[in-house]
Amino acid sequence: MVNICCLLFKNDWTNPKYQNLDSVYDFSWVEKLYAMCERNITYEFTFYCLTNIHFKHDSIINIPILNNKPSTYDKLQLFQKNAIKDHPTVYFDLDVVITNNIDQLFDIQELTMVSKFCRNPFAKETAPNNGSIIGWIPNKYYWIYDIWKNATNLPITEDQLLTPLSTTYSQEIISSYTGNEVDLLWWDKPYTFNKKHIVICFNKHSKKQDYYQNESLWIKDYWY
Numbered sequence: 393m394v395n396i397c398c399l400l401f402k403n404d405w406t407n408p409k410y411q412n413l414d415s416v417y418d419f420s421w422v423e424k425l426y427a428m429c430e431r432n433i434t435y436e437f438t439f440y441c442l443t444n445i446h447f448k449h450d451s452i453i454n455i456p457i458l459n460n461k462p463s464t465y466d467k468l469q470l471f472q473k474n475a476i477k478d479h480p481t482v483y484f485d486l487d488v489v490i491t492n493n494i495d496q497l498f499d500i501q502e503l504t505m506v507s508k509f510c511r512n513p514f515a516k517e518t519a520p521n522n523g524s525i526i527g528w529i530p531n532k533y534y535w536i537y538d539i540w541k542n543a544t545n546l547p548i549t550e551d552q553l554l555t556p557l558s559t560t561y562s563q564e565i566i567s568s569y570t571g572n573e574v575d576l577l578w579w580d581k582p583y584t585f586n587k588k589h590i591v592i593c594f595n596k597h598s599k600k601q602d603y604y605q606n607e608s609l610w611i612k613d614y615w616y
Contacts, residue, residue, distance in 0.1 A: 394435045394498045395481035395530070397470050398425055400443040401462040419447045421486040424615060426452060428490035432590075435495060440476055442469060465540075467523060468550055473534035483526040487594045491614045494590055497561065500527045505551075506568075506593060507560035521558055523550035524593040525566060533557075565590045 400422050422441050426449075429437065441447075444457040455475060459466050467483060470476060480498040484490075504527040507520070540553055567589045 393477070393479045394433075394437045395440060395476050395479050396426075396429050396433075396437050397440045397442065397467075397476065397481060397483040398422060398486055399464065399467045399483075400441055400445055400486065401457055401466065402445055403462065417486050419445065422447075422452065423449070425484055425486060425488070425490075427616065428614065429484075429494065432490050432493050433495060434493070435498065438477060438479070440470070442467065464523075465549055467526075468537060468540045468553065471528075471530070471533055471537040471540070473530075473537070475537075476530055478529070478531040481528055481530055483523070484591070485524045485593065488524065489592045489594070489611060489615045490590065491587070491592060492590045496565070497525070497527055497590065501529070503528045503533055503554060503558040505554060505558045505560055506566055507563060521551060521555040521560055522593075523554065525561065525591060526550070526554065526558075527561070564588065566593065567591075568593050 400417055400419065422443075426439055429439065438453065439451060440453045440455055442455045442457055444462055447454065455470070457466050458469060470481075470483060480500060482494070482497045505521040505523060506525045507522075536553065536557070543553075565588070567586065
């Protein structure tokens, strides 16, 4: 048995960094992520969505977001003790495309992240790992939530907090769909689809559904 987690939130506050996300992500993205996982896993799994949006789905467990001003950083709430079952866990951002079997992502003993996905060139020194995908064993890392909750210099990002504690998944199995020159500081060239990859993370500023549906034929083959 394993856990799969994601984050879906709606903002009612005016932080301009997150305002645009309300028009992009909705529950259909969660359903697509669930379907991609279900097609590409042999383990039995429990699927959790950390959210402040009410929905009903027989196979998805809704975990309420505790923060009344949610952001992407609230994925760290999943580290809270007893928030999820104590099974190998992988968190996915909603903008990933799963293209192959993901079983090996759960074969971990340590906190594991994605390497060098970066929108900020200055993050090289502060947070070279990225929380688009995070793997961990809940009972080993529940204390991370307490550190984040009690931090005095909030907002502290998941990248800043987790990078010093983490190892990384191989770039041979997880890649970034690069879409701007900032991404190319880390990656040699824009992404070309490779059937060996398991998950492709989208570091694009445009993440609307019509982009996913129209950008490339290979996306249509997997993102449904």
